[in-house]
Amino acid sequence: MANGTLTVLTGPSGVGKGTLVKLLRERHPDLYLSVSATTRSPRDGEVDGQDYFFVSRDQFMAMAEAGDLLEWAEFAGNCYGTPRQPIVERLARGEQVLLEIELEGARQVKTTFPEALRVFVLPPSLDELERRLRSRGQDAEAAIERRLARAREEVAAADEFDQQVVNDDLDKALIQLEAIMFSPIATPVAGES
Numbered sequence: 750m751a752n753g754t755l756t757v758l759t760g761p762s763g764v765g766k767g768t769l770v771k772l773l774r775e776r777h778p779d780l781y782l783s784v785s786a787t788t789r790s791p792r793d794g795e796v797d798g799q800d801y802f803f804v805s806r807d808q809f810m811a812m813a814e815a816g817d818l819l820e821w822a823e824f825a826g827n828c829y830g831t832p833r834q835p836i837v838e839r840l841a842r843g844e845q846v847l848l849e850i851e852l853e854g855a856r857q858v859k860t861t862f863p864e865a866l867r868v869f870v871l872p873p874s875l876d877e878l879e880r881r882l883r884s885r886g887q888d889a890e891a892a893i894e895r896r897l898a899r900a901r902e903e904v905a906a907a908d909e910f911d912q913q914v915v916n917d918d919l920d921k922a923l924i925q926l927e928a929i930m931f932s933p934i935a936t937p938v939a940g941e942s
């Protein structure tokens with residue numbers, strides 16, 4: 750039976766989830782970050798198997814139909830999903846596992862793992878979110894527009910989550926996230942329901 754802990758980090762694209770996760774992992778090297786599968790094309794510098802498993806839509810759908818994904822969703826024109834096996838294995842070993850995923854996937858995980866800690870990262874404002882997406886310089890204009898349109902819906906769902914962190918000052922947000930995730934009251938995950 751599993752007795753690790755599962756944290757789900759969600760928030761609109763560009764809010765700084767990846768930035769926070771990178772810093773968190775530097776401070777907590779034992780934290781296991783799930784590597785998702787996606788049909789999105791790699792960005793400059795992204796490495797297959799490290800940042801994502803980059804797959805075709807047919808490959809992705811085959812994984813979903815085989816039940817190999819713990820959750821999956823379509824986001825801004827591409828599919829994203831969490832490979833099930835590594836998560837189940839690590840939770841069974843008692844490890845601390847982190848998923849960085851969008852809203853629909855987080856909702857699915859709530860059904861599968863109701864004990865998971867779900868944290869929503871908010872931007873200080875939608876204008877600042879847009880500034881961050883543009884300054885990241887990684888997405889085409891149409892993709893940025895899709896992500897911003899989706900951001901409005903996602904932010905409206907923040908109250909569904911156990912905890913909310915506003916990523917205004919990065920250091921403060923990191924300290925808050927760290928306190929949430931590494932407090933002694935994190936609930937062990939009992940297994941899939």
Ligand SMILES: Nc1ncnc2c1ncn2[C@@H]1O[C@H](COP(=O)(O)OP(=O)(O)OP(=O)(O)O)[C@@H](O)[C@H]1O
Nearest residue numbers: 761762763764765766767768881885916917918919
């Ligand atoms: N607190 C902050 N203040 C200012 N800029 C920030 C802050 N946090 C992150 N950023 C910047 O915002 C941009 C988007 O951050 P990041 O890529 O981490 O977002 P994300 O939520 O992981 O996006 P996605 O969901 O699309 O992967 C980056 O250029 C990053 O350096």
Ligand SMILES: Nc1nc2c(ncn2[C@@H]2O[C@H](COP(=O)(O)O)[C@@H](O)[C@H]2O)c(=O)[nH]1
Nearest residue numbers: 762785821822824829830831849850851854
């Ligand atoms: N439901 C899932 N969402 C995921 C997963 N992996 C990443 N994501 C989320 O997708 C968007 C876009 O990511 P990007 O890398 O193209 O900017 C972002 O919100 C990620 O958190 C997943 O496995 N399942």
